[in-house]
Amino acid sequence: MMRKNLLREVWASGRPVLNGWLGVGSSHSAEVMSHIGFDSLTVDLQHGAIDYSMALPMITAINTTQVVPLARPVSLDPPQIMKLLDAGAFGIICPMIDTPADARRLVEACRYPPIGQRSFGPTRSAMSQGPGYTTDDANREIVVIGQVETPTSLSNLDAILATDGLDGVYVGPSDLTLSMGLGADGDSSDPKFIEALRYVVERCRATGRHVGMHCANGPQARRMVEMGFDFVTVGSDTGLMGEAGRNRLALVRESTAPVNKGTGY
Template sequence: MATNNVKKVWASGKAVVNAWLAIPSGFSAEVIAQCGFDSVTVDMQHGVQDYLSMVQCFQAMNGHPVTPMVRVPWNEPGIIGKVLDGGAYGVICPMINTPQEAKDLVQFAKYPPKGTRSNGPIRAGMYGSAGSYQQTANDEIVLLPMMETKTAVENMEAILDVEGIDGVYIGPSDLGFSYGLVPKLDRDEPEILKIYEKIIKECGKRGLNPGIHCSGAEGAVRAINMGFKLVTLSNEVGLMSTYAKMQVNQTRKDSAGKA
């Protein structure tokens, strides 16, 4: 198993720039993988991806210098083991609200003696010579529980103390939602920014890497300057529609009413 590029970037002191795939298309994944991202995450929670489309995305990205990751639909051992067997180098898991749920995530994702993951890396095993994958998987796979509720924030320190996680991933929409605010990505409410500051501080104390979902470059740069170590730039749907709208609007505007 090759060294995880996400961990290499973190070790260099830099932040990871992450892509997000909602569209079940190997071709979309292939295009995104050539755009300069450090990692590419297939979204199996809110995207329209399924397991086979995830594998197709991974196959399409193979050969490009990006780390394949997955946001699983839920903290459940079957799907976590299966995405890892399919070749994921990182797992982002939604709605982790308690230290026990974080411990469960670690158990589901790691081989014995650190966890209870079943052996059978059907596709991931092809990353190295026969039998070598199992020797390094526990150390190389990135685990990021999502901190996106008021309950999770209240349990912050206890969750971050769980051995085996590499950081946390903030879902700004759900986090704001749980505090009675409108769901959006780039948050500016003082009470939420205060939570971000505490998460970054507590992660720093433990050598962990906080990540966050952003709507684009402006929000990502702001997050990096705050201290976040992984930033996601929208998703390919958002990037495509934003640029398409911009081009259509510019065409109509600059054609002096001819379009």
């Protein structure tokens, strides 16, 4: 039998999925992130410094642990999506899903017939996801998530969520605030943005879909969980590295600041 997608078990337990984000094209970095404690890690080909030749060993490194590897393609590009799934990704977070037609095209790229049109050629996934790999198992275990990032996607949200085979949506907050005329502020406190987030959560709950959010920091991730999001990106490799480095340097610099002993005058 195909290896279980542990994200579904996390959701079944009532706990939100805590996701990490990978933008550095390095299997070593991915391996380090795999041992921090995230439920899943998303390899970002859209905005990360990553291409397919880098994504493959990163997914392989994640597969050595219990962490679930996900991938974000550059765009709604079925050939690239299929290759990422064949490489061993257990799910896809696809950017800019604005219409039900976009959502259907995404599902078709991720699901084998009769649900979708995914071509059969599990290059790595048949090994990394278990010797009993079948198309039925893959259709059941693979997670398919579309990104909600524009007012158009909000206006079409119910139709998007009605797409068979779609597991949920993921808010891209900076693109959403930018397209709402609020600037690229993923942690905005603007009432219009907060209202939009609450609307997405409410519609996902009403339709039994999962709802995710790309969070700028830990406090925001906690607030989003309290709001009802059941999938939150807590941090990225670049963000965590920068934050840890700045904090440690500040601590050491504070303790080693020169003491002004005066001139005696």
